[in-house]
Amino acid sequence: MHPVIFAVLIVAYSTIARTPIPSNQELLVQSVRQFAGNETIEQLENTEQGADFLSALCANEVWMHELLDSGPTMRGEIVLPFLYALWVEDPSLVESDVHRSMATACALAMGMRDLDAQWMQERYNWFRDNWEEGKLNAGYGDLSTFERRFMARGLQRSSWTTADALEYLRDTIFVPRSQYAKTAWRSPYRGYNAFGDTVQGPMYYFPFRGTFESDAEMAVKVGGVCGSLSHVGAASAIAAGIPSLTMGEPGHCAYAVQTKPHTWQPAYTLSWKRGLHTTMTRNTWPSLELSQRAHADFSATNKAGDAKRRAMWLESIGDIQDADEAWRDAIETNPFDEHLYSEYALFGKRHQNNPIWWIGLMNTVQSNLLPEHPEPAWHLLSNHVYPNLFAQTTSSAKLRALYTFFNKLNGWG
Secondary structure, three states: OOHHHHHHHHHHHHHHHHOOOOOHHHHHHHHHHHHHOHHHHHHHHOOHHHHHHHHHHHOOHHHHHHHHOOOOOOOHHHHHHHHHHHHHHOHHHHHOHHHHHHHHHHHHHHHHOOOOHHHHHHHHHHHHHHHHOOOOOHHHHHOOHHHHHHHHHOOOOHHHHOHHHHHHHHHHOOOOHHHHHHHHHHOOEOOEOOOOOEOOOOOOOHHHOOOOOOHHHHHHHHOEOHHHHHHHHHHHHHHOOOOEEEEEEOOEEEEEEEEEOOEEEEEOOOOOOOEEOOOOOOOEHHHHHHHHHHOOOHHHHHHHHHHHHHHHHHHHOOOHHHHHHHHHHHHHHOOOOHHHHHHHHHHHHHOOOOHHHHHHHHHHHHHHHOOOOHHHHHHHHHHHHHHHHHOOOOHHHHHHHHHHHHHOOOOOO
């Protein structure tokens, strides 16, 4: 190598090495501001209350972790203003782990789905007040923000979990946590209403609209089939402060309940081909099981988030080697987070990494996820690893890569 070029490289490396890595707290603040966007941050900083809110948020590492490390984050320009609105109504929510977490979950839900702000405000207030009054299942107090997001977002039909619907279901259906997988049957299975109208047509509930306080009460009193029953079951669990969601199956509707900490149980289900109506990763049942496992340990989730932010910062200053190492630290800390793998794969694609690097990522995915989580592993490999690896390898190398996957499966079931 020419001496001048060598000297330039040494100077460049020294500059990188001398650049101090920001602390985890500084990277959290930086990420919060990037998530919200400059315009949103400026609007908040231009008012005294908005500036106080940002100060409270950015001084609280736990709160920033809840905001950034509780699953995917979308549309920060909607999330942060809504969280600010909840804080303006009650700044003391910061002091309660339960209320702060639920407020954050509600704000994050606003970013993932177009929901009415008043509907969500009433929803947060309902959970806050009912927890204070001791009317929710005791397990509600131990939920993570990730788990509360399922309750914040609501079901496929949002009218089944309005504040009025939750009030009715809370007072009508109350059973032990493990029994909410059976509460769909509190709504009678009826294919025809009292006037002989089929449930498959628009007239089934039409005569009863406006005569009940909520759609949930109407379904319990009038009846329905799988769609209504699954919504009653899932909504009754949510009304008790228990994460739940509805699912679509071929020709059928079902639901799932977190019947014990970090454990989901399918309910009123006929098929394994479940399409989740509420999800933080993808709408498959295996991805729910894996994402729940990824968020079962608060400490690991937060540490992995810190490593990811460090990797992104190192990449931004051109330190690709250390960024790569930080990405690997993040995955090693939380090997069950699908998003970490996909984001790491994008990192490799940006830097046009060679086949050896992609084989390394392939082996990491397979070692961490197989044989217990074959569907998420296949999704990651087929969508993020193989396209980049196969573009640079021979046919025989492609077959060898596929064989390594199949050989790690625990049968074909």
